[in-house]
Amino acid sequence: KAGVTQTPRYLIKTRGQQVTLSCSPISGHRSVSWYQQTPGQGLQFLFEYFSETQRNKGNFPGRFSGRQFSNSRSEMNVSTLELGDSALYLCASSESGRELRNEQFFGPGTRLTVL
Amino acid sequence: QQPVQSPQAVILREGEDAVINCSSSKALYSVHWYRQKHGEAPVFLMILLKGGEQKGHEKISASFNEKKQQSSLYLTASQLSYSGTYFCGTVSGGSNYKLTFGKGTLLTVNP
Numbered sequence: 545k546a547g548v549t550q551t552p553r554y555l556i557k558t559r560g561q562q563v564t565l566s567c568s569p570i571s572g573h574r575s576v577s578w579y580q581q582t583p584g585q586g587l588q589f590l591f592e593y594f595s596e597t598q599r600n601k602g603n604f605p606g607r608f609s610g611r612q613f614s615n616s617r618s619e620m621n622v623s624t625l626e627l628g629d630s631a632l633y634l635c636a637s638s639e640s641g642r643e644l645r646n647e648q649f650f651g652p653g654t655r656l657t658v659l
Numbered sequence: 660q661q662p663v664q665s666p667q668a669v670i671l672r673e674g675e676d677a678v679i680n681c682s683s684s685k686a687l688y689s690v691h692w693y694r695q696k697h698g699e700a701p702v703f704l705m706i707l708l709k710g711g712e713q714k715g716h717e718k719i720s721a722s723f724n725e726k727k728q729q730s731s732l733y734l735t736a737s738q739l740s741y742s743g744t745y746f747c748g749t750v751s752g753g754s755n756y757k758l759t760f761g762k763g764t765l766l767t768v769n770p
Contacts, residue, residue: 548700577758586661586762587701587746600757634700644689644756647703647714 545570548637548651556657562623565654569616569637575599576618577648578610581632590633593618599642622656630658660684662749664761671768676735679764681747683728688752690723690730695763696743704732704745709752734766742768 549568557563569576578590589602593612610620616637622629632655636648662683669677681690689708692715693701705715707723707730715721720733734741744763750756 579760584762587748587760589757589759592757600755602757636701642756643752644691644750644758645706645708645714647691647706648693648758649703650693650700652700 545572548635548649550633550635550651550654552654553652554655554657556659557625558659559625559627561625562621563625563656564619564621565633565635565656567618567620567635567637567651569618569635570649573637573639573649574616575638575640576612576616577636577638578618578620579634579636580604581634581653582630587634590620594642625658627658630656632656661759662747662761664745664747664764666764667762668765669767671737671741671766673737673739673768673770675737675768676733677737677766679732679734679745679747679766681730681732681749681761683749683751685728685749685751687723687725687728687749688756689750690721691748691750691758692719692721692730692732693746693748693760694741694743695746701746737766737768739768739770742766 577592592600640646692704695701748758748760
């Protein structure tokens, strides 16, 4: 099976702009989670989607949003970018039901730089 | 709340052993362990579930003390390939099954 893919791999934006990142999960996986990774904070959970519904949400401001399509592909959007949004954004897919009993498969990430 | 990992960093010589600890202030449903090499995506190592079930790679050893809300990852006879950052993630369960990761432990194995 093909792994998790994320596009684009690198992105440079300026403050105030908005950005959309895309994630294609492993075929058959219905759960997609998004994480923000920064050197100081490690991996921080943004949200999880399952069957087109947001199942869980982390502690990020409303500028961070996401959605999932019927084919399980997911997008996340960040509006009004701030310098602090510069990070590696990772998406992970899983066969997991609600209780997260299965491993997550991570994509290579999108490196977002905000100038 | 983010679990706390210790140590933050450890340096080993090939063949030595290491233990990485993960502690939470909340009652836990499960603990997940991942390893991330520099410039790569995190890779799954193990899940330890409340009640004793474990899923993971055969060569990986870990424990989960449900009463103390703690988990430990045991790396024995380390190899150069073990180098990377190890993350523990915790799920508290209840009405909210979300995976919260610690800040990571950087493991360096030298020849």
